Amino acid sequence: MAGNPDAHALSSPRAKLARNDLSTPRRGPTLIRIESVTKRYADGTVAVDDLTLDIPDGSITVLVGPSGCGKTTTLRMINRMIEPTGGRILLDGQDIHQQPVNALRRSMGYVIQNAGLFQHRTIVDNIATVPRMLGWDRGRARKRAMELMERVGLDAGLAKRYPYQLSGGQQQRVGVARALAADPPVLLMDEPFSAVDPIVRKGLQAELLRIQAELGKTIVFVTHDIDEAIKLGNMIAVMRTGGHLAQFAPPDELLSAPADAFVEDFLGTDRGIRRLSFFTSAGLDVTTEPVVTTGADAAGHVLPELPFLLVTDADGKPLGWARAEQGEQPDYADLLPHGRPFVLGRESLRDALDCAVLSPTGWAVAVDGTGRVAGVTSQETIATAIREAHAARKTKPAEPGSAAADPANPAAAEDPVNPAEAADPANPAAAEDPVNPADAADAEAPADTAATETPADTPAAPGPDAPGPDTPDGDAGHPVRATR
Amino acid sequence: MSAYFDIPSDLQHSYLGLIALHLQEALLPVLFGLLIALPIALVCARFGWLYPPVLWVTTVLYAIPSLAFFVVLLDYTGDSTTTVEIPLTVYSLVLLVPAIVEGTRAVSPDTVAAATAMGFGSLRRFVQVELPIAVPAIMAGLRLAAVSSISLVSVGAIIGNEGALGNLLHDGQIYHRNPLIVTSVVTTALLAIVVDGLLVGLQVLLTPWQPHGRRAARRARTAAAVEPATEAELRPGQEADAPVLEDAAR
Ligand SMILES: Nc1ncnc2c1ncn2[C@@H]1O[C@H](COP(=O)(O)OP(=O)(O)O)[C@@H](O)[C@H]1O
Numbered sequence: 001m002a003g004n005p006d007a008h009a010l011s012s013p014r015a016k017l018a019r020n021d022l023s024t025p026r027r028g029p030t031l032i033r034i035e036s037v038t039k040r041y042a043d044g045t046v047a048v049d050d051l052t053l054d055i056p057d058g059s060i061t062v063l064v065g066p067s068g069c070g071k072t073t074t075l076r077m078i079n080r081m082i083e084p085t086g087g088r089i090l091l092d093g094q095d096i097h098q099q100p101v102n103a104l105r106r107s108m109g110y111v112i113q114n115a116g117l118f119q120h121r122t123i124v125d126n127i128a129t130v131p132r133m134l135g136w137d138r139g140r141a142r143k144r145a146m147e148l149m150e151r152v153g154l155d156a157g158l159a160k161r162y163p164y165q166l167s168g169g170q171q172q173r174v175g176v177a178r179a180l181a182a183d184p185p186v187l188l189m190d191e192p193f194s195a196v197d198p199i200v201r202k203g204l205q206a207e208l209l210r211i212q213a214e215l216g217k218t219i220v221f222v223t224h225d226i227d228e229a230i231k232l233g234n235m236i237a238v239m240r241t242g243g244h245l246a247q248f249a250p251p252d253e254l255l256s257a258p259a260d261a262f263v264e265d266f267l268g269t270d271r272g273i274r275r276l277s278f279f280t281s282a283g284l285d286v287t288t289e290p291v292v293t294t295g296a297d298a299a300g301h302v303l304p305e306l307p308f309l310l311v312t313d314a315d316g317k318p319l320g321w322a323r324a325e326q327g328e329q330p331d332y333a334d335l336l337p338h339g340r341p342f343v344l345g346r347e348s349l350r351d352a353l354d355c356a357v358l359s360p361t362g363w364a365v366a367v368d369g370t371g372r373v374a375g376v377t378s379q380e381t382i383a384t385a386i387r388e389a390h391a392a393r394k395t396k397p398a399e400p401g402s403a404a405a406d407p408a409n410p411a412a413a414e415d416p417v418n419p420a421e422a423a424d425p426a427n428p429a430a431a432e433d434p435v436n437p438a439d440a441a442d443a444e445a446p447a448d449t450a451a452t453e454t455p456a457d458t459p460a461a462p463g464p465d466a467p468g469p470d471t472p473d474g475d476a477g478h479p480v481r482a483t484r
Numbered sequence: 485m486s487a488y489f490d491i492p493s494d495l496q497h498s499y500l501g502l503i504a505l506h507l508q509e510a511l512l513p514v515l516f517g518l519l520i521a522l523p524i525a526l527v528c529a530r531f532g533w534l535y536p537p538v539l540w541v542t543t544v545l546y547a548i549p550s551l552a553f554f555v556v557l558l559d560y561t562g563d564s565t566t567t568v569e570i571p572l573t574v575y576s577l578v579l580l581v582p583a584i585v586e587g588t589r590a591v592s593p594d595t596v597a598a599a600t601a602m603g604f605g606s607l608r609r610f611v612q613v614e615l616p617i618a619v620p621a622i623m624a625g626l627r628l629a630a631v632s633s634i635s636l637v638s639v640g641a642i643i644g645n646e647g648a649l650g651n652l653l654h655d656g657q658i659y660h661r662n663p664l665i666v667t668s669v670v671t672t673a674l675l676a677i678v679v680d681g682l683l684v685g686l687q688v689l690l691t692p693w694q695p696h697g698r699r700a701a702r703r704a705r706t707a708a709a710v711e712p713a714t715e716a717e718l719r720p721g722q723e724a725d726a727p728v729l730e731d732a733a734r
C-alpha cells in the first residue's frame with residue numbers, strides 16, 4: 001500500500017499522486033483511519049468523542065474548529081503522544097497501537113505553533129535531528145539538512161545560527177524542514193502558522209502548498225482559522241466543542257453546503273464570495289474590442305456601454321484606461337490605472353470579480369500567463385459566468401465534491417505571488433498518467449461517467465467550470481492543488 | 485609582607501599548598517555532588533511524584549549543622565579530608581538536585597513536545613535536550629554550591645588540621661597574628677570570586693546558543709528584524725493550550 005513508509009521512500013511522490021488521484025474519483029485511498037476514537041482525560045474532560053475520520057493519502061486534511069474542541073488531542077493521538085481511551089487508529093491498515101512508539105513517531109513529521117526548536121542546537125543540527133537518530137552519518141544528515149533549508153526557503157547562511165538569532169517566521173520554516181528531514185510519509189501540523197503575523201503567515205502557507213505539490217505528503221493540519229483551512233485543505237474536518245465531527249468535506253462543498261447551523265456560523269458571512277475561489281475563470285467571456293495599442297487609431301473601438309479604452313504597450317502589456325467617446329481619439333497621455341489584472345483561466349472567478357470591483361471603469365482586465373492582455377470583461381459578464389457555474393454544479397447534487405461536479409482545480413493558482421508555480425494549474429499527476437497504465441485504466445470508469453453526464457447535464461456551460469471529460473484535471477477527483 | 489605570608493609550621497603547608505588543599509576540599513565535593521545529583525534528578529524528572537520527597541530529604545540534610553556532621557563522621561573517617569568532603573558533597577547535592585530538576589522542568593513544553601514527537605525516548609530526551617537547555621540553571625546552582633563550599637571548608641579547622649585556609653585563621657587567632665587572619669579571609673574571598681568567575685566563563689563556553697551580553701542581544705534583534713517580524717511573531721502563542729504530555733508507553 002502507498003502508505004507504507006518504505007513504499008513512499010521508493011516511489012516518486014508524483015507517481016504516487018497519479019495513482020491516488022486517478023484511481024479514486026473522490027479522494028485518495030485512506031492512509032490514516034481514525035475509528036470511533038474517544039479521549040477522556042483523567043479529570044473527566046471528554047476531548048474527543050467517538051470520532052471517525054478517513055484521512056486520505058497524499059493530500060492535506062485540515063482539522064478546524066474553535067479552541068478547545070479537541071483538535072490537538074486528535075492530532076496527538078495519531079502519533080501516540082496521547083493514547084485514546086476508546087476506538088483505534090489505523091495507519092495504512094495497521095493499528096498504530098501495535099507499533100513501536102518511537103519508530104512510529106519518526107515516520108511522522110510534527111510541526112507546532114512556536115516551532116519548538118532545540119535552542120541549544122544550530123539550525124542545521126536542528127533539521128538533522130531525526131536523520132541522526134535514524135543512524136545517518138553526520139555528513140549525510142547535514143547535507144540533507146542543507147537541501148531542506150533550500151526547499152523551505154531558508155538562506156544557507158543561516159545554517160550555523162542558533163534559533164534565537166532567527167525571526168519567528170524563519171523558525172517556523174526550520175520547524176517544517178526538521179519535520180521533513182527523514183522524508184516521513186505523514187506530516188502532523190498543529191497550528192503551525194498561528195503565531196506569526198499575517199504577511200509572514202501568507203508566505204508560509206504558499207510555501208507549504210508549493211512543498212506539498214512537490215512532495216505529495218499526507219498532511220494533517222490543525223487550525224482554528226477557517227480561512228486557512230479553506231486555503232490549504234483538500235479535505236476539511238470541522239469539529240465542534242466536545243470533540244464531535246460536524247462535517248467532513250472538501251472546501252468547495254463546505255462553502256456551498258454547510259451541514260448545519262454550527263458549520264454555517266463557523267464559516268462566516270461571505271461564504272458565497274469565498275466559494276467563487278473554486279470557480280475557474282477559464283471560460284469567462286472577454287472582449288478585445290476596447291483594447292488598443294498606445295498611439296494607434298482608436299476609431300470604432302469604443303463600446304457603447306464603456307466610455308473607456310484599455311491601452312497597451314506595443315508588446316500587449318496593459319498601460320491603463322483612457323477616457324474615450326465614440327468616434328473620438330483618446331488622450332494617450334492621460335491614463336487611469338488599470339489595477340491588478342487577473343490571469344484568465346488560471347485565477348478564479350473570485351479574482352476576476354475582485355479585479356472588476358476594484359477597476360476604475362468597473363471592467364476587469366484579463367491577461368495571459370505572460371502578462372499580455374487577453375481581453376476585458378464587465379461585472380455583468382462575470383455575474384453571468386457565476387450564475388452559469390452555479391447552475392452547472394446543481395446538476396450534480398447527488399455527488400457534491402465529486403469529480404464531475406468539481407470543476408478541474410480552478411483554484412489551483414489564485415496566488416498571484418507565485419506565477420511560476422501557478423503556471424501549471426493542472427494536477428501534476430496528470431502528466432504521469434502514461435507511467436501507470438494500470439491506474440490510468442482504473443481511472444477510466446469515473447472519466448466515462450463524467451463523459452456521459454457532463455455534456456448532457458450542462459449543455460450550456462462547456463466553459464467556466466465544466467472541464468471536458470477528457471481533461472485530465474477533471475478526473476482527478478479532489479486534486480492536489482499546486483498553489484492557492 | 486612576611487607577617488602576612490609566613491605560614492606557621494604546624495599547618496604543614498606553604499601558602500600555595502594551603503590554597504591547593506582548600507580548593508581540593510571545596511571543589512571535589514561539588515564535583516561529586518553533581519555526579520550524584522544527575523541521576524537523582526533524572527529519576528525525579530521521569531517520575532515526578534518522587535521529587536517532593538527527595539526535596540524534603542535533601543532539605544532536612546541541609547539543616548544539619550556542619551559541625552554536627554563533622555563530629556559524627558570523625559568516628560568513621562577520622563581527621564582526614566574525607567571528613568570535610570562528605571558533608572560538603574551532601575550540601576552540594578542539596579543545591580544541585582533542585583537546580584537540575586527545576587532547570588529541566590523549565591524547558592519549554594513546545595521543545596519537549598517536539599522532541600517527544602520526533603521519537604526521543606525519555607532518557608535520550610533528558611540527556612540530549614532537557615539537560616543542555618538547563619545548563620544556565622544548573623550553572624547557577626553550581627556557582628552557589630562552589631562558593632558556599634569554599635567558605636564552609638574553613639569550618640574543618642574545628643575538627644583538626646583539615647580546614648586549610650580555615651586553619652590559618654585559627655592559627656592567627658591562637659598566635660595573635662592578625663595579619664594571618666587577614667590573609668586567610670582575603671584569600672578565601674578571592675578564591676570564591678575567581679572560581680565563580682571561571683564558572684561564568686565555563687557557562688559562556690557551554691552555551692553558545694544563548695545571547696551573551698548586549699552585543700549579542702542586539703545581533704539577535706537585528707536578525708529577527710530581517711524578516712518583517714512583528715511583536716506577534718516573537719511573542720509566545722496567544723492560545724496557550726499545552727496539554728500535559730501523556731506518556732505513550734502503556
Ligand atoms: N491533559 C489534559 N487534561 C485534561 N483536559 C485536557 C487535557 N488536554 C486538553 N484537555 C481539554 O480537552 C479539550 C480539548 O483540548 P485540545 O485538544 O487541546 O483542543 P484544541 O487543540 O482544539 O484547542 C479542552 O477542553 C481541554 O481543556
Ligand SMILES: [Mg+2]
Nearest residue numbers: 071072073725
Ligand atoms: Mg490545540
